[in-house]
Amino acid sequence: MKKVLTFLAFLILLFSMASCMYLETGIDPEIKPFIDDFYKEAHKRGINPGSVVTAQFAEMKSQGRSVKASRAIYINQDSEGWKSNPEALVFHELAHLLLDRDHDNTRIGKFYKTIMANDGDPLYHRYEGEHFHYRREYYVNELFNPQTEPAEWMR
Numbered sequence: 616m617k618k619v620l621t622f623l624a625f626l627i628l629l630f631s632m633a634s635c636m637y638l639e640t641g642i643d644p645e646i647k648p649f650i651d652d653f654y655k656e657a658h659k660r661g662i663n664p665g666s667v668v669t670a671q672f673a674e675m676k677s678q679g680r681s682v683k684a685s686r687a688i689y690i691n692q693d694s695e696g697w698k699s700n701p702e703a704l705v706f707h708e709l710a711h712l713l714l715d716r717d718h719d720n721t722r723i724g725k726f727y728k729t730i731m732a733n734d735g736d737p738l739y740h741r742y743e744g745e746h747f748h749y750r751r752e753y754y755v756n757e758l759f760n761p762q763t764e765p766a767e768w769m770r
C-alpha cells in the first residue's frame with residue numbers, strides 16, 4: 616500500500632511539473648477569429664499560407680512571438696498591442712510564421728511604420744478602433760505585399 620501511495624504521489628508530481636513546463640497547444644478561441652480573418656485576406660489575394668498549429672496566450676516581455684519549428688504563435692495578453700490593436704498583433708506574428716516576413720522599421724511618411732515594425736510604440740501602425748479603421752486596408756495590403764504604395768493619409 617505504501618508503495619502504491621508513493622507511486623501516486625510521484626505521478627501527481629510529474630503531472631504538475633509537466634503542466635508548468637509545457638505551454639498549451641491548439642488555437643485559443645479568443646485568437647481564432649483573427650486567424651480566420653488572416654486566411655480570408657490571404658485567399659482574397661490568391662495567397663495560400665501554411666497552417667498554424669498553436670496560437671496561445673503566454674507571459675513574456677515582448678508582445679508576441681512566433682516559433683516556426685512548432686508552427687506556433689504566442690500572444691502577450693497584457694501588451695499594448697493586444698489591448699488596442701489585437702488583429703495587427705496576430706497578423707504580425709502570423710506574417711513571421713507564414714509569410715517569411717522579418718521585422719521592418721522603415722518609416723512611412725512622417726509618422727507611420729510598417730505592420731512589421733518592432734521598435735517601440737505599436738501604435739505606429741495602429742488601425743483598430745473607430746478612429747483608425749480607415750487605415751486597415753493599407754496595413755493589410757502591406758502585410759501581404761511589402762511593396763504596397765503608401766496611402767494618401769500617410770503623406
Ligand SMILES: [Zn+2]
Pocket residue numbers: 707708711718733
Ligand atoms: Zn515581430
